Amino acid sequence: MKTEKQTHNNHDSNSTDNIAADKLLRSAAKDVAAHEARMREIILTLKKAAEGDTDLSIVGERKLRSIAAHFDISTKNKETNTIAAELADKLLDDISRTEPGLCSTLSVVAPPERIQTWKQLDLLPVSSSFEVSSALKQTSDESLNDWQKKMNTTFRLGAAFLLNCTAGSSLATDCLCGTAEHTTTKVYLESLHADTVNIALYEHIPTLAAAVCNATQNKRFTAMANEAGATGIQVYEIRSSDKPSTDTIDKVSRLATTNGVGLALETGAIDVLLADTQKVLPKIASVAAFNKTVIVTTNKSSHLAGAEFIGTGNEVQTLAENIVTRAIESFKNRRDVKRTLPGKDVTAQVGFSLDTIDRHYGCLDRIASALIDGKIKGIVSLFGSTPTDADSTQHLAVLINILLENNILIFANGYPAFSLATQGFCSSKAREKCGEMLQLFLNTNMPPVWHFGECTDNAQPLATFREVAKYAGHKMKDLPFAAVIPEWSEAEGLGATLAFRVSGFDTYHCTPPSLQQSKNIQDFLYNGTQDQLGSSMHVAPNPNDLAEMIISDFNNARSELCWR
Structure with a gap:
């Protein structure tokens, strides 16, 4: 009793x-x-x-x-x-x-195996x-x-x-x-300023672009920008070609080609994205929403959800003035948005997806074979939201360097992908950071970190894992696969974390969840699904320790599979 x-x-x-x-x-x-x-x-x-x-x-x-x-x-x-x-x-x-x-x-x-497991567990x-x-x-x-x-x-x-x-x-x-295109892009982030009202012209109509540029020079608008706390108004150009346009080149700073717009938005420094011809992909709209960047369009019939329509019945000059006014308002409303400016231009390979990888290698059997014979020790899917402290970027670099040295391939999404791109990991030159076996697999033209896109959309990485597992002849949960979410998030990113867990992936974090000192919930979240789903959770504040956890678990998985 x-x-x-x-x-x-x-x-x-x-x-x-x-x-x-x-x-x-x-x-x-x-x-x-x-x-x-x-x-x-x-x-x-x-x-x-x-x-x-x-x-x-x-x-x-x-x-x-x-x-x-x-x-x-x-x-x-x-x-x-x-x-x-x-x-x-x-x-x-x-x-x-x-x-x-x-x-x-x-x-x-x-995969059928996962569906059957979810049925059995009422998930x-x-x-x-x-x-x-x-x-x-x-x-x-x-x-x-x-x-x-x-x-x-x-x-x-x-x-x-x-x-x-x-x-x-x-x-x-x-x-x-259409599916993503695997390309190398250069983003001129060095030209971005943290203290100016920043307007990006995305595949714009030249006459409207010129009118916007002229409006930014108007004393009335510069005074409004100063009153809002900005030092001025700057216009940037995003075009399909890396060649700057000739009509506004003296007033517009080159920022990116269209395949680099996501990296530009990830900085959090763009106040308004003027997409007059509406080539804004849904993922780009999501990045803009996350950073509170306002997407403005003058095309009512074709704009995607989330874009603000500024009427077409007005004269071009009136439209331009409305756009500049909206940018100044956006600057004032985005004071809480972190502006991450690396202070240098970035060259990165972007557009990785199941389809582009399959096209590049001819068949995903080549990745499965490299996994089996040890050229790839394992694969990590890295994603998450903006880091919460200044040391996070350095910690992430330490973690990734150790994993690459141990021949672990990285799939990256969201802010970690942006961070690694700005540090050069998404360039083929970063191949020298890898172990000898992974260098052999990557050859000379592939980077060691594959940029799968913005936000926490894990559909493409999981689809790639699924197909690699199919060619390897094993369940995903039994392979040296893992998800790394450095900053535990109970907001944007929790759903993606749980999606990997139910898919059989262990997850690794540098920060633990806040659980109100509940030992039962902690035990369940960390290890309670291991037997049923084949997944567990690991936390280590030190990136060296976290890397060693992943490497050790990958070695154990390979041993269970009798892989060298």
Whole structure:
């Protein structure tokens, strides 16, 4: 029989466990809901393009027809727009499903082994909308004191994040905009200033660009900028060619080509992105939203969600003045946004994806073979949000250098990808930082860090891991694969972290989650899913220690597989 003191201690423990579980569950639900909203807009844009309700055309026809086959959509003798409309409907249905059962999107992107595991563990998501609603209901039910149920629901949200928030948006984006291009880009970040109102002209109409440049020289606007706390107004140019335009070259600073716009936005220094011809890809819009950069367009019929429309009925000069005014307002509203300026120009290879890697190597069997014979000891997927302290960039460099020296290949997304790009890791010249075996695999033309894009979209890295595992003949959870999220996040990034966990990946962090001293929640989060999902969580504040953890775990995985 329990004493009064034991009963009181158990009550306190349960209360602490439920508070910590509620916090994680709400954070995961919020992240999934935010990504679902953006993804829904992308799919709706695909449908509008298919139905002719926008000036946007469907660029990725080849990808569309390939994806349609996986969704059992007949393509024979069908027009592209008809196929696109049918695919959009299926993707939209998967977002809002209310009845359990295997949805089309999940069967396309998740290995059969994972789907079967999720079924057995009751982690198979119905849809992102359904899972978010269910999660919020649990956190609002004061009578529900079952922290284990709440943690299971949290991991279901990880599967939902993979299902709708990354896979669905990635498929729709590839069909609408075409797949990424693997290219080398140079971004002239040295020209960016932290204390000026910064306007980037993205594939702009020359007459409007010239009018914007002239407006920035107007004393009225320079006075407004000074009143807002800026030292002036600067205009930058983003174009499809690395050759600057001739019409505004004396007033505009060169910033990037179109394939480097993500790196430019990741600095947080752009106040307004003027995209007059609307070549803003959904991922770019997400980066802009994260950094509170305002996307402005003058094309009402073709702009993507999130862009602010400034009317077309006005004269060019009036439009230009409205754009400059909006940029000054944005500067004032973005005082809390960190502006990360490396003070140097950056050359990086970008545009890595399952398709571009497959095209480069001819077949992903070459990567699987390199993994088996030891040229690649393992592969790490690196992602996360903006670091919280000044030492984080240096710690990240230390971690990556150790992993590369030990022949570990890096896939990178989001802010860590930006940070490594600015430090030269995404250039083929960084091959010299690698161990001898990894250098042999990379040859002379590939970087050791593969830049998979902005934000925490993990669809492409996970798709690549899935195909490599298929060629290697093993489950992903048994291979030397891992996810590294240096700064634990309970906001942007938690859904992606959970998606890797439910996919069987161990995750590694330099900062631990805040769990209100709940040992049960900590034990579950760290090791509670090892037996069922094949994944666990590891934390080490020191980057050297974290690297050694990863290397040791990769060596153990290789030993279990009888790989050298």
